[in-house]
Amino acid sequence: MDVLKPRVRFAPSPTGQLHVGNARTALYNWLFARRFGGDFLLRIEDTDIERSEARYETQLLDDLRWLGLDWDEGPQAKSESGEGLYGPYRQSQRLDIYREHTDRLLANGSAYRCFCTTEQLDAEREQAVAAHQPQVYSGRCRNVPPQESAARAAGGEAFAVRLNIGVEPIRFHDIVRGAVEFAAEAVSDPVLVRSSGMPVYNYVVTIDDALMRITHVIRGDDHLSNTPKQVAIYRAFGWPVPEFAHLSTILGPDKTRLSKRHGATSIATFREMGILPEALVNYLALLGWGAEGGTRETFTMAELAAEFTLERVTPSPAIFDFNKLYWLNRHYLKLADPKRVAALARPCFTAKGWLPEDTLPNNLEAWFEQLLALFLPSVDHLDQLPEKARFLFDFDPATAMANEENAAVLASETARKVLDEFAMRIAALPAPVTPEAFKSLMNEVKAATGAKGKDLFHPVRIALTGAHSGPEFDKVIPLIEAGSVLLLPTRIASVHERTESFVAAFRQGTTS
Numbered sequence: 001m002d003v004l005k006p007r008v009r010f011a012p013s014p015t016g017q018l019h020v021g022n023a024r025t026a027l028y029n030w031l032f033a034r035r036f037g038g039d040f041l042l043r044i045e046d047t048d049i050e051r052s053e054a055r056y057e058t059q060l061l062d063d064l065r066w067l068g069l070d071w072d073e074g075p076q077a078k079s080e081s082g083e084g085l086y087g088p089y090r091q092s093q094r095l096d097i098y099r100e101h102t103d104r105l106l107a108n109g110s111a112y113r114c115f116c117t118t119e120q121l122d123a124e125r126e127q128a129v130a131a132h133q134p135q136v137y138s139g140r141c142r143n144v145p146p147q148e149s150a151a152r153a154a155g156g157e158a159f160a161v162r163l164n165i166g167v168e169p170i171r172f173h174d175i176v177r178g179a180v181e182f183a184a185e186a187v188s189d190p191v192l193v194r195s196s197g198m199p200v201y202n203y204v205v206t207i208d209d210a211l212m213r214i215t216h217v218i219r220g221d222d223h224l225s226n227t228p229k230q231v232a233i234y235r236a237f238g239w240p241v242p243e244f245a246h247l248s249t250i251l252g253p254d255k256t257r258l259s260k261r262h263g264a265t266s267i268a269t270f271r272e273m274g275i276l277p278e279a280l281v282n283y284l285a286l287l288g289w290g291a292e293g294g295t296r297e298t299f300t301m302a303e304l305a306a307e308f309t310l311e312r313v314t315p316s317p318a319i320f321d322f323n324k325l326y327w328l329n330r331h332y333l334k335l336a337d338p339k340r341v342a343a344l345a346r347p348c349f350t351a352k353g354w355l356p357e358d359t360l361p362n363n364l365e366a367w368f369e370q371l372l373a374l375f376l377p378s379v380d381h382l383d384q385l386p387e388k389a390r391f392l393f394d395f396d397p398a399t400a401m402a403n404e405e406n407a408a409v410l411a412s413e414t415a416r417k418v419l420d421e422f423a424m425r426i427a428a429l430p431a432p433v434t435p436e437a438f439k440s441l442m443n444e445v446k447a448a449t450g451a452k453g454k455d456l457f458h459p460v461r462i463a464l465t466g467a468h469s470g471p472e473f474d475k476v477i478p479l480i481e482a483g484s485v486l487l488l489p490t491r492i493a494s495v496h497e498r499t500e501s502f503v504a505a506f507r508q509g510t511t512s
């Protein structure tokens with residue numbers, strides 16, 4: 001596509017958390033700007049005073065930064081000049097601009113004052129419903145003579161301002177959907193300014209997009225039915241109409257609109273779960289877009305920015321596949337610097353009281369990285385790690401024995417013999433137990449009991465880790481032994497201590 005320095009914007013309303021749908025909109029805008037050397041603007045649409053909150057705006061900026069989506073213009077833009085170029089970038093600070101524009105439209109006859117009362121409009125609507133007609137404005141005030149209109153307004157009569165939409169169908173081009181057409185009567189004369197004096201979304205968004213020199217409006221297709229109204233507003237001002245690209249809806253795995261029912265959907269929640277931003281960005285990029293000629297699935301931000309085009313965005317709904325996101329997260333966790341992963345994973349462990357809040361001493365940090373290397377391959381996201389490693393910090397023989405599968409393993413006569421032999425031999429072994437010493441000890445237990453394979457290893461694994469399956473002993477044993485001599489908020493029981501307390505509980509359980 002031949003695009004001369006495009007200017008695009010992300011225009012969120014600070015009325016809640018940033019969700020995957022809006023985050024994808026932000027990402028596509030950002031990618032498009034970076035791909036074609038354009039500008040990416042952030043505009044805060046906070047005209048809904050009751051629902052807008054400063055904390056949501058703060059969180060929104062944090063979420064965008066976390067995703068790596070920096071903005072050239074907007075509140076707290078990356079360069080200082082970006083704060084002022086076409087600002088202010090908060091709609092609540094632009095009310096004078098909107099008012100001035102309304103005066104222009106009233107003066108040139110493209111808009112008119114509508115004095116209809118709520119009761120009148122409700123009655124009209126009811127009639128239309130009863131007659132199975134579309135609920136459009138009758139146009140009652142369209143032909144109030146300008147002088148009379150001005151006089152009624154001056155006399156204090158309340159009025160809204162409506163756009164005179166005309167009779168021609170409204171057509172525009174959508175890069176994702178092609179030619180789009182709406183009949184004028186289906187749009188009817190939209191309200192631009194409410195009788196409270198508050199301008200409406202369609203009106204302010206158009207003024208801002210035009211004044212901010214936006215060339216491409218990329219947003220969710222929930223706004224598709226707003227676009228004809230906006231196109232009519234551009235025309236009323238004589239402004240060039242930008243290109244539009246409406247992105248398809250995101251559905252859950254059951255093909256209904258993605259919502260909280262399906263699981264996490266806010267960016268903040270994914271971050272708290274320990275999804276890496278590069279995984280989420282990669283996933284969101286694929287939610288409606290694919291690279292030329294390929295089935296390739298992993299893309300860095302730079303690769304996306306080099307390949308993204310709107311022509312390859314699909315109009316069909318995208319289905320949010322949590323498993324694919326987790327697969328990408330596992331991919332990026334493998335590639336990530338272990339120190340970074342450790343820093344990200346630590347809060348999950350400090351929250352449990354298992355790691356200290358302060359900076360970790362070197363030996364503890366090294367141990368924690370060793371722990372992560374062992375458990376990372378078995379998780380989808382970082383907040384699953386504590387459960388995987390629970391047996392290290394919170395070793396509880398009673399719970400281990402109560403588990404049904406464990407109980408089945410422990411019920412056999414062989415298991416009892418294996419545990420007796422194991423406990424006896426461990427007691428005679430000096431601490432710390434090395435993987436080599438453990439291995440030859442297990443050979444001795446095997447020879448003494450005749451047990452092998454699962455029969456030999458499962459009872460011992462339950463005794464040391466509380467589960468009959470898990471990471472290799474070669475790695476678990478050193479982790480337990482090294483952990484047991486570290487100064488941690490919760491002490492890690494050593495191999496000797498585990499064996500002793502487990503076998504004592506086991507014996508008590510089998511004799512009582």
Ligand code: GLU
Pocket residue numbers: 010011012013045205218219220223
């Ligand atoms: N504030 C609108 C929203 O959050 C922006 C829509 C648009 O991009 O025009 O849905």
